[in-house]
Amino acid sequence: MDEKKVWNESEAILHSLQDDILVTNTEGIILRVSEATEAIYQMNSNEMIGRSVYDLEKEGVFTPILTPIVIKEKKKITLVQTTIDGKKLLVTGIPVFDQDHKLVRIVSFSHDVTELLNMKKYLTEMEDEMERVKSELERLRSLHFYTDGMIATCDEMKMVLHLALQVAEIDANVLLLGESGVGKSHIAKFIHNKSLRKDGPFIEVNCGAIPEPLFEAEFFGYESGSFTGASSKGKIGLAELAEGGTLFLDEIGELSLVNQVKILKFIQEKQFYRVGGTKQRTVDFRIIAATNKDLEKAIDEKTFRQDLFFRLNVVPITIPPLRKRPSDIIPLVDYFLKYFSEKYGRERSLDEGVIHVLLAQEWKGNVRELINLIERLVVTSSKHLIEIENLPEGYRKTFSAVSLAEDGNRPLVEILDSVEKQVLIHARKRYKTTIQMAKALGISQPSVVRKIRKYRID
Template sequence: MKQTDWNENELILNSLKDDLLVTNRDGIIVRASKGSGDIYNVNSEELLGKSVYELELQGLFTPNVTSIILRDKKKVTLVQTTKQGKKLLVTGIPVKDSKGEIVRVVSYSHDITELIEVKKYLDSMEDEMGRVKTELEMLRNKHLLTEGLVAKSEKMQNVLSTAVQVSDVDVNVLLLGESGVGKSHLAKFIHNKSPRNNGAFIEVNCGAIPDHLFEAEFFGYEAGAFTGASRNGKVGLVELADKGTLFLDEIGELSLIHQVKVLKFIQEKQFYRVGGRKLKKVDCRLIAATNKDLEKGVREKEFREDLYFRLSVVPITIPPLRDRPEDIFPIITHFLQQFEKKYNRTKELDEAVTHSLLTHEWKGNIRELINMIERLVVTSPTSLVTAEHLPQSLRNQETQGIFQRADGLILKDALEYVEKEMLLKAKKQNRTTIEMANALGISQPSVVRKLKKYNIQ
């Protein structure tokens, strides 16, 4: 074999499967490996004599590595995009003569399209794992009671009927009512009845998050977004609600600045994390709640009208406990059983305690009533909960009621009326006349005599 029949450099060049191009200082291609044709989807011989500047204008690839090397006069590595959308990792090297002038530019590349797709997939999986991890932490750290909604009154039955009707459609719902009426319970009820019940139920208390932290908590943030930020970034509450329900409690507490940002999110269902450039999209159901008069807030320019109309597609007003007294006894029974099971205790409320609970003005509504029942189950030392186990406010109410009923009587009759009421109450709470005497602070013979006086059997 003659030396002229065997060109070692040419064979080595063509043995490369990857793209390898050699250009002169004017950007004209003088060498091209066969792999170039496969990568750029052209015949490699057609590249010879072509200008890389013209090929860039034609969209065969971008950016042009040669021009960058001629400008910077040093080795360059970058990602190049081909006409077919492939991603190439390109390295360009300047070849200089004895005077240090660039005479050739050699560039070689590797197709990294699949690697970039894998990276995107891993990034999405990392985001999803972060979302799930954060959601689990929230559920682990948050105490959740499995309360049921008790509704014997016609007003609450109408509320639940409306909630069931809207549960299976992704319409925005605004829950209205005083503090403690059960807005968060009704929101969870709607979520559990909806097709999204397998997704997360994420509750955002708009009044509890400091104003300067709201955006970072709500939308999340990227690593190093601000001083003190986690180096790994943080998934926002909005992302946690993807495929589930986002519950905005105390929405009336939002500042006007954050109202604008929440409105934009509701309209577009997409956002950027704080410090991020990647657009995030979520698919979630929106429920909001407030104890404020938002219509008044709109009139006084404290709440945006456009946000109000976005939120209140279906408004549901939950009546306070004083407007549905027939619900009080079922609520007492339901939660007494629940707390008995939770704390493994058996409790019974005597008539005086039940009467006090039924007649008390529950300004804190259901939340206050539930807390009172839990308190009695935990703190009463005996299985029978009596009036002496009630807090002073409820006991004072009982005594005050007796004196109110005695009002208008002359002193002698009023004293006898109060004395009889106290004897009746003591007899209900005690088994023997000795126990009654101890409770009333008088002698046992006095108790017997007074019972006979008032014909109390």
């Protein structure tokens, strides 16, 4: 009587549990199951009693089975099990020993973790997607660099900035090549800001601006009293200031052969002495050099050392002149017009005719010339709208279709049409397709086609 009562109580406790509980003997025969098992395995709990877990696995009720693993290991085992309807269960098997420490039962219980695993899968997919989006955003940023005037819409300039991004990740020496004013110093700063040394100093040395007799003292520094006129406290050099950062040697082609030797030794050893000093100093830095000279020609002419060239020319990056990247002109104009308008507190905009004139320029001074012109126009114009007459005379004269002195009696609309036609003719000669023309001029392709028809341009 008492035994029956105890037995019923145990059964009640077993069936009150919400988890799947299953008891087998060492042969895998199911002895007891909780009622919660029915919902999990889609099988009546009474029908499971007396069945073999090996047979149920073969039938696909659940897999893998835990019993043989617990029998072999004789310890608590946990694994993920899949049911016939695709549910995922976190199953734990516990060995039960008798008084002689002989394994007699395996008790397993499980938790439905389908939602948790789906959530984990979702989070993993989201992480992958976020990484992809992050990479894509980085790629898109590299297509249009508007930070500090870094703008690239033409393929040539995009390639420059992509290469700059790649080389920024390593400490290899970089040699920036290009005409004066193309933005070599901006690229150098861009590389520094994208590198692991971004928190270190960016020290720019204009090799062409420091008089030759003073170069060594300015670059390496000097000790007190090392020469007439020297500070009594001595002076730290530009090289030491670059510790942990980037040393940018601008106009490297202007260095004398004597100073080239000193720079070469310094780059190779990263060690130096101050002028008048006896203590050897070591600096950790990354070298970026720049020049508008043809260094290979200078080597042939014996004005530049070949060994220094090879040391600097590990990764050469040639920056195209502005005249070869006309599609960047309008974004550059927009950027610096906004920049100088905010700087001087003068909101300014450009008349369409002015934009056409700017597109037709040769820009011998490149981006630096463009920046100076935009700043000048913002500072000197008295009206919100900057018009053709506000341009310096030299810019008006170089554009043959616009001469206000000769066309003073013509309506402004006719003058602008004449300007627009000349710009389109110029673009037609330079680009093969109307799509390329539209990209360069900053307008849509249908607009280009319509204007070509309007002015009957072949």
